[in-house]
Amino acid sequence: MNAGTRLPGTPDPMHVWPGAGGVRIAGDAWGDPGGPLVLLQHGGGQTRHAWKGAGETLGAAGYYAIAFDARGHGDSDWAPDGVYTQDAMVEDLKCVIAALGNRRPVLVGASMGGGTSLVAVGEDHVDATALVMVDIAPRIEPEGVDKIRAFMGQKPDGFASLQEVADAIAGYQPHRSRPRTLDGLAKNVRLQADGKYRWHWDPRFRGGQFDLEKRRKRLEACARSLTLPTLLVRGGLSDVLTEAGAQEFLKLCPHAEYVNVTGAAHMVAGDRNDIFGNAVIAFLARAVPAGREPVHPAHLPRPHHEGPPGELNDVP
Numbered sequence: 001m002n003a004g005t006r007l008p009g010t011p012d013p014m015h016v017w018p019g020a021g022g023v024r025i026a027g028d029a030w031g032d033p034g035g036p037l038v039l040l041q042h043g044g045g046q047t048r049h050a051w052k053g054a055g056e057t058l059g060a061a062g063y064y065a066i067a068f069d070a071r072g073h074g075d076s077d078w079a080p081d082g083v084y085t086q087d088a089m090v091e092d093l094k095c096v097i098a099a100l101g102n103r104r105p106v107l108v109g110a111s112m113g114g115g116t117s118l119v120a121v122g123e124d125h126v127d128a129t130a131l132v133m134v135d136i137a138p139r140i141e142p143e144g145v146d147k148i149r150a151f152m153g154q155k156p157d158g159f160a161s162l163q164e165v166a167d168a169i170a171g172y173q174p175h176r177s178r179p180r181t182l183d184g185l186a187k188n189v190r191l192q193a194d195g196k197y198r199w200h201w202d203p204r205f206r207g208g209q210f211d212l213e214k215r216r217k218r219l220e221a222c223a224r225s226l227t228l229p230t231l232l233v234r235g236g237l238s239d240v241l242t243e244a245g246a247q248e249f250l251k252l253c254p255h256a257e258y259v260n261v262t263g264a265a266h267m268v269a270g271d272r273n274d275i276f277g278n279a280v281i282a283f284l285a286r287a288v289p290a291g292r293e294p295v296h297p298a299h300l301p302r303p304h305h306e307g308p309p310g311e312l313n314d315v316p
Contacts, residue, residue: 008186020095021079026074030060035290038066044112057280072201072204074201084205086115104128104129107128109132113134114136122221122225133249135234135241138222141239149206159198161197166178166182229257229283231256231287233259237262
């Protein structure tokens with residue numbers, strides 16, 4: 001099976017960069033290229049488009065925000081060898097950073113992208129100025145992961161219509177309102193020669209083994225090693241990262257800041273982009289202010305929270 005045909009209305013990527021092993025990485029950018037670099041990495045099964053609102057917000061605040069499709073997703077190439085490990089994605093991240101002039105970036109990652117970012121920083125692959133992890137931590141819940149995998153595994157032979165695609169998304173995200181039209185789904189699927197719609201990702205992406213315990217130990221070691229300004233953002237409705245999992249991360253990385261976005265599930269930025277964008281801007285204004293040098297964590301003023309610590313009331 002190949003990637004299929006892009007549907008009319010699918011936004012073209014603004015940029016294409018070389019990734020590891022010849023895989024081309026597609027991305028979009030917002031803001032002044034002279035501003036602090038912020039790299040936005042999406043979760044498994046998502047695309048760079050999940051960050052559009054956040055990217056525009058960051059760009060307007062003086063940052064140079066870039067979101068890119070992970071290998072095997074969206075408009076980036078499928079890996080010829082079918083390798084979609086975390087290590088391969090870290091290598092792609094390094095390639096994108098090199099293509100952008102080896103500037104020190106802020107890494108913002110959701111779910112899978114957050115794990116990639118944590119490994120990249122925690123194992124000294126990338127020298128970043130700050131880290132924002134979105135609904136991801138070393139401890140995640142197997143039930144939530146199983147729901148994601150079940151969603152991604154629907155209709156392996158393809159969807160007969162865009163309405164079927166919309167129904168599948170609504171079943172996974174019942175807390176979201178359905179869109180008035182199906183036009184926005186064009187970027188989520190590709191049309192195959194048999195007339196069926198299939199997800200934009202390489203089905204081999206789902207084929208690898210997912211050892212949660214091995215993953216947890218690796219990410220815990222990375223979390224303990226963090227010294228840069230760090231923010232953890234959790235979706236209050238998330239079944240992937242629980243409050244207990246968030247608190248475990250904060251014990252591993254005591255200097256990290258924490259925001260719990262009530263009313264958002266695992267796809268935090270998409271569910272409550274307004275609150276998410278404001279929280280990230282407030283953090284970066286202290287840690288990596290636009291137009292000035294990054295601030296060391298020890299010199300960061302602690303934010304004032306209304307209500308219980310770590311709460312911001314109204315997301316492997």
